[in-house]
Amino acid sequence: MVAGLINANPIVYEKKERRGRSVPSTADGDEYSVEPIDQLEVFDHIRDIKDPEHPYSLEELKVVTEDAVEVDDKHSHVRVTFTPTVEHCSMATVIGLCIRVKLLRSLPSRYKVDIIVAPGTHATEAAVNKQLNDKERVAAALENPNLVEMVDQCLAPSYD
Structure with a gap:
C-alpha cells in the first residue's frame, strides 16, 4: 500500500461467483464463424485487475x-x-488505463473500446475520460516505463 492514501479504508465487497457461459453452437458448420463477445466475458477480463493503491481487485472495490x-x-x-472509490481519486486515470490495456490484450483487434468514469463520480471526470479515450495520449502514457510497470503490476494474476 501507498502512504498518504486518499481512501485509506475502502469498502471491500465480496467477489461474485464466476459463472460458466453457454457457448452458442455453429449449426451451419462454418469453421470460420466468430463467437460473439458478451458482457460477462468482458467483465471476466477486467474483474481481477488489482487496484493500484490497495491489495484488492477492482471488483472487490466495486470500481467495475x-x-x-x-x-x-x-x-x-x-x-x-x-466508478472510482472516491471523488478525488488520484489513480482514476491509471485504473482506466489498466482496463484499456487489459482489453487491448484480451479482445480481438476489431473491437473499439471506450473507457469512461461513471457520470458524477469523479471531480475531473471529463479530463479523465478525454485522456483514456485519446489514442495519442494513451500511446504516450504507454511509452512511460514507470507507468507501464504500474499497469503490469495491476494486471499481474494473483493466486489467492
Whole structure:
C-alpha cells in the first residue's frame, strides 16, 4: 500500500461467483464463424485487475461491475464505465488505463473500446475520460516505463 492514501479504508465487497457461459453452437458448420463477445466475458477480463493503491481487485472495490460493461458485438464496440472509490481519486486515470490495456490484450483487434468514469463520480471526470479515450495520449502514457510497470503490476494474476 501507498502512504498518504486518499481512501485509506475502502469498502471491500465480496467477489461474485464466476459463472460458466453457454457457448452458442455453429449449426451451419462454418469453421470460420466468430463467437460473439458478451458482457460477462468482458467483465471476466477486467474483474481481477488489482487496484493500484490497495491489495484488492477492482471488483472487490466495486470500481467495475458486470452491469457497467456494454458490448455491441455486431458493431465491435465495448464500453466500460468504472466508478472510482472516491471523488478525488488520484489513480482514476491509471485504473482506466489498466482496463484499456487489459482489453487491448484480451479482445480481438476489431473491437473499439471506450473507457469512461461513471457520470458524477469523479471531480475531473471529463479530463479523465478525454485522456483514456485519446489514442495519442494513451500511446504516450504507454511509452512511460514507470507507468507501464504500474499497469503490469495491476494486471499481474494473483493466486489467492
